[in-house]
Amino acid sequence: MPVPLDELRVKEEVNGVVRSIQALDPSRVEDIQFLSYVPPPADAAQLEEWGDRIRFIAMDLHRLLRLSHDKFWCQAIFDESLHSLIDTYLKNAPRSSEAVYGLPEDFQDQHDEVHRMIFMTCLRLATHKEDKDSFITPAVFGEIIYENFIFDIPKLFDICVLFGPSNEALLSKMINNIFTQQPKYYEDLSCAIPTIYQAFEDMKKKCGMPCSSDKSNSPQKLHDGKEDQTMETLSVLDLQDLILYIADIGVTLSSFVECHPAASQILHQTNFIQHLSELYDIVPALLSEVKKRDLEDYRLKQYLRQKVAQAKKSLMKTVHLIIYNCYLEPILENRNCPDDHVDGFIETLSAVLNERRFLADFESCYPFQNYMDILTQSSFDIDQTRIHYIQDAFSSAFATFGKRREPTGATTRGGRTSPDGSPGPIEDNLQGTSNTPIYSSTDKNNEDNLMGACAPVKTGVELDSMIAAVKDLLPDLGDGFIELCLEEAEYDVEKVINFVLEDKLPLSLQNMDRNLPREVRPQPEESAISHRASVFDHDEFDVFSKDKVDMSLVYKGKREKTDNVDLNAKDLVDVKSMLSKKYGYEKVYVEDSGDGDELYDDEYDDTYDTINVGADDADSADELSQIRPFTVPRVLKQRPEVEDNESEESSEESDKEAMRDNFVPNPALIRQRAEERAQWKHQRAQGQKSQSGGQPQNAKQDKKYDVKGGAKGKGQTGEVLKNRAWKEKHKSSRANHNRKYFSDKKRMA
Secondary structure: OOOOOOOOEEEEEEOOEEEEEEOOOHHHOOOOOOOOOOOOOOOHHHHHHHHHHHHHHHHHHHHHHOOOHHHHHHHHHHOHHHHHHHHHHHHHOOOOOOOOOOOOHHHHHHHHHHHHHHHHHHHHHOOOEOOOOOEOOHHHHHHHHHHOOOOOHHHHHHHHHHHOOOOHHHHHHHHHHHHHHOOHHHHHHHHHHHHHHHHHHHHHHHOOOOOHHHHOOOOOOOOOOOOOOOOOOOOHHHHHHHHHHHHHHHHHHHHHHHHOOOHHHHHHHOOHHHHHHHHOOHHHHHHHHHHHOOOOOHHHHHHHHHHHHHHHHHHHHHHHHHHHHHHHHHHHHOOOOHHHHHHHHHHHHHOOOOOHHHHHHHHHHOOHHHHHHHHHHOOOOOOHHHHHHHHHHHHHHHHHHOEEOOOOOOOOOOOOOOOOOOEEOOOOOOOOOOOOOOOOOOOHHHHHHHHHHHOOOOOHHHHHHHHHHHHHHOOOOOHHHHHHHHHHOOOOHHHHHHHHHOOOOOOOOOOOOOOOOOOOOOOOOOOHHHHOOOOOOOOOOOOOOOOOOOHHHOOOOOOOOOOOOOOOOHHHHHHHHHHHHHHOOOOOOOOOOOOHHHOOOOOOOOOOOOOOOOOOOOOOHHHHHOOOOOOOOHHHOOOOOOOOOOOHHHHHHHHHHHHOOOOOOOHHHHHHHHHHHHHHHHHHHHHHHHHOOOOOOOHHHHHHOOOOOOOOOOOOOHHHHHHHHHHHHOHHHOOOOOHHHHHHHHHHO
């Protein structure tokens, strides 16, 4: 029967004496000295040393994970160097929300391997049963990881931040098992949350903002004669530390609640949403301060704005997860008294209605209408008055402090996703949680901003319209002063108006004359080449638009008339493929039967082509289904070269025979044949008439086919009616009804 590891005893020989000891004994620890982790150095000279350290760490972790179950847990409990390695990595390793530093490929692969090994080690430390023979009693397992500080709340926070984005499902099972086997971690979490509130209050005090503790009736400290520190007096480094600190808090909380949804109940029991709404005003204050700071490095300013936006999104995501896990999910699943959850949802949001900046940012990230849709789909009674009151509060706060996203999509074909814009974050274009480099921006709208002083200068009508827009509100300012303000504010009219109204002009403009007129810039003289217009502009030989011309394409002198262009040449393959894609050209392969009758004759006689022969006749199904075979024109036929002069005469005669076109006969020959046939018929008719005494032999036949008959209204004989029917039936064989037949006959002649 398998024995749990906490009760297992093993026999080992010590100094020649075999004794039975506990499987979890300090004497069984392997001699492995784990190195502590350090982040990648900024100096390239230290990179080789750092790479050696990472390589040694990876080797030691591989050796650790290959140990047996009992040896592994002896190392995990009694090896302090292993604890130091895990602690330093969780504290100093780059977070997934930070930039990807530019390491060489081999060093990056080694660091990724260490990252994977650390996660596998933490996963094994959080597993109390590996198989049916290797396991620890659950109660003892909880005491081991808790009393030996293998896991604690800060470590769990860091683990969720580091490994949550790539291993969320596996990490969620790991965190759930830790909290299930040792419920004391919930108590530690409840004790850790007030430290988060205290961190927010310390940051507000450092910025000179009023705190919630200052509103109490506790006695205030006496003034010690020192000037109070404010947001404006903060140094750039202090401001950067505050922003990075609050961004780290937001990302940590959102990652932990996302990996372990049960923690939402603990946060809700400590009134996390209400406390956060009271302390949240530091986030927009930091953002406003970053915007006002005139930093030398604009990329640093952009990075700080990204971090503030990341902090806002992470904190709002944490609030959303708490609301969803505590209220909306039970309502959707109809469990545990849903009416109480509806009331709790309304009471939670009603408690934060006074914090309008918090409501505006929450509405920009998670619109209240989405929650309304979920509540209306449920079958529970909802106090519509309170719901509408909350909705009006959100709408009012968002209208005052919020900002809508710019509509996206085409404007001419109805491609906009939202005609008037949809609710969006204040800094919608700052993707703080992306894995892009720190000083990079993938948003095309920010390209001008990132270029700084090298941004394109506005001129002409566009600049005049901006100056006129500012003068409409501030007519006392000079055009020159407004132009300088626009250049300083990156041609943002709203920024210029705010600078002047709030008297917060940049240092470079504070001493400028506000009535400064606009300088008249001389127009550059246009050369004659700028007005030049030709069909050969910008071609491969245009020396006015190019400094170099490919002289290999230039042919000096006359070309021989016998020079032919080979269409199958290699240099024309790309041209032909381009033309085929652009114009749909296709190669047509034609089989030449060698019949000279199919040759094309460019001296074709078109005498009878103007006669619309057979236009009104109904085409038969056979003619519609038949396709006229393709005939290669004679001029495109490849003719064999003449080998000698003796065969020239014979080839010319054969060519003349081949050039004879039998497609349409000679019209003169047709007329001659027709006259001969007419004379022959006339002579035959005269001979028959003389033999019969003046009466032709076919008189009876003419009478037989009499269709005229008697006078109208007196009736017709049966013979006449029969003749009329026969004529109606066979009328296509005479007169003008047989054009199609004779047309085909003419072609076949």
